[in-house]
Amino acid sequence: MEEQAAALRALAAQIGVCPKCDLSKTRTHAVPGEGNPNADIVLIGEGPGFYEDQQARPFVGPAGKFLDELLASIGLKRSDVFICNVLKCRPPGNRDPLPSEMAACKPWLDEQLAAINPRVIVTLGRFSMGRYFPGQSISRIHGQTKKVDGVMVVPMYHPAAALHQGSLRRTIEADFKKLPAVLQETLKQEPEREEAPRKPEAVQIQLL
Numbered sequence: 001m002e003e004q005a006a007a008l009r010a011l012a013a014q015i016g017v018c019p020k021c022d023l024s025k026t027r028t029h030a031v032p033g034e035g036n037p038n039a040d041i042v043l044i045g046e047g048p049g050f051y052e053d054q055q056a057r058p059f060v061g062p063a064g065k066f067l068d069e070l071l072a073s074i075g076l077k078r079s080d081v082f083i084c085n086v087l088k089c090r091p092p093g094n095r096d097p098l099p100s101e102m103a104a105c106k107p108w109l110d111e112q113l114a115a116i117n118p119r120v121i122v123t124l125g126r127f128s129m130g131r132y133f134p135g136q137s138i139s140r141i142h143g144q145t146k147k148v149d150g151v152m153v154v155p156m157y158h159p160a161a162a163l164h165q166g167s168l169r170r171t172i173e174a175d176f177k178k179l180p181a182v183l184q185e186t187l188k189q190e191p192e193r194e195e196a197p198r199k200p201e202a203v204q205i206q207l208l
């Protein structure tokens with residue numbers, strides 16, 4: 001646990017001063033991510049928005065509030081999971097990430113996932129879905145679990161997209177309800193990590 005936390009803190013420090021794409025010139029703060037270094041579940045969104053860029057924390061605006069509700073609906077808190085994005089710096093005006101930016105940023109997320117070694121990855125929105133299911137349509141595969149490189153991955157809509165659309169909201173709520181069973185099934189198949197110490201406290205990575 002301490003090793004994982006230290007690795008994530010070291011990564012966060014490097015991400016905070018990363019110059020690898022032009023978003024470093026327009027960001028207020030990089031947003032590495034936060035949560036439990038030993039989390040079973042990692043949730044991956046798209047990139048920081050206005051509030052995230054200001055506060056250096058992921059999912060702190062209205063979509064973040066909705067994400068908190070979704071987690072609560074399955075008995076989880078932020079401190080139980082790890083939350084991050086494919087892109088660590090805010091694209092100006094919240095435009096879509098460029099392929100070159102996603103490519104430049106990819107190693108940071110790769111290293112975070114290697115440190116946490118989660119059981120289940122939840123992708124939120126099409127950009128993080130594309131990391132595991134390139135060329136797929138989220139409307140077709142949302143809520144369907146598939147093992148990718150040894151980890152169960154569950155693609156879901158982005159909470160920001162679902163927040164104000166009744167049908168998408170019900171869809172993401174229903175997809176979230178599947179998560180406990182997905183995690184249970186994974187634990188049953190690979191029980192060896194069950195004995196790893198699990199502490200509830202979160203690593204709040206702040207770069208302010």
Ligand code: SF4
Pocket residue numbers: 015018019020021022023024030087088089101104105108
């Ligand atoms: S978006 Fe990623 S690659 Fe680009 S500057 Fe920020 S941390 Fe570095």
